[in-house]
Amino acid sequence: MAAPGRGMWGSRVGFILAAAGSAVGLGNIWGFPTQVGRGGGAAFVLVYLVCVFLVCAPILIAELAVGRRGRKDPAGSLEAIRPGNWKLVGVLGICAGVGILSFYSVIAGWTIAYIYFTLTGAVAGSPEAIGQFFGGFVANAPLTIGLTFVVLATTAGIIIGGVRDGIERMTKALMPALLLLLVVLMARSLTLPGAEAGLAYYLKPDFSKIFDMSIINAALGQAFFSLSLGMGAMITYGSYLDPKENIARAAAWVVVLDTSVALMAGFIIFPAGFTIPGFDPSTSGPGLIFAVLPRLFATMPGGELFGAAFFIMLTMAAITSTISLLEVPTSYLIDSRGWTRQQAVLTLAGVTFLLSIPSALGNGASAFFSSLPGVGMAFLDLMATVWNNFALPIGGLGLSVFVGWVWRADEALKELEIGGGMPGAALWSVLIRFVCPAAIAIIIFFTVRDLLG
């Protein structure tokens, strides 16, 4: 049983929905198409899928097992299973939670504004006008900082209410509605005249790019980010999981849902994008979906309402992810440091807000943060690269070594076999002991070498 005062998921479906709610978010609908655009299309998609199934799915199972056995925050769970320095892997994850939340809440703020903009028809007209509108909006510092505050305050308010009531209820309503809306948008995008060009870009890989280290590293980082892995979010959610539940089954649901939503987002963005004259996905960056989607809505009857409904869903999907990002450091301060939930949430939300300001300013409001001297990147892009492409995979590397070799795969399998067995146990144990650590170590090594060289 859980320690007194710790939450528990209300039902099996509740847990799967909550974990899927953490996974499905801006990473799928905003991040994935952006990265596909930067990575040159279908080649990125292919590498991404390999990363998801070979590296990330086994780590998802491992994180859930660690959480349910340890029954604490990420650092505390590792410590409970094997006392010593392994808890540092959890501590890295806790820092990553705050780091990621600091830029994630800025983008979530943009989606809130776009509810209003699409509803009122403010983003309309030529592709240039839509692009200029986006550029003007994100450079408006008071507005974007204010919206970031709204996101963090909402997140904090929900998780002060505790795990079960806050997270589970919200995701239950969201997931089916989001999927339905994505299917409708996909149908619209794929039937636009000229949609074939985008489809070819998205589905026909340029095989020369498959061995490009920067693309592989970006795909790995994106896979970790999208599945909420490498920072202990799934350890934390696993720690609230019923002891009788089957972990592999829950993990399979999360992987399938998360990957489907990301792939659907690509099927929406690229066919529609390529119908816009002069469209270049490789240079669109974080503004990609905000440039393409309003154009897509404009081709639909009742497009304003559709657009507003879409951005409402996207905001809700983002909030179920910000909740999990904030829940990780919160659970650490409660479980390992003895803080009250309220103290922990308010302090962390405050710190994150301060850290989010440079990310909000780096989109035109401040020349310094928009292109950092010596780095040549916006602060937000730098944060996303450091945390997603390095901190999360390194956390995943630490975790796979811990589960495969320190806790040991055969011990972990005892936890995994509860509640209906573990199909593919032998395969999982090979992946977690050999494939995950080796693949991540090699990718990080060559990426760092390329960066330095």
Ligand code: PFF
């Ligand atoms: N998986 C979320 C998304 O794709 O939007 C982002 C995220 C949430 C990353 C929670 C990491 C995390 F722990």
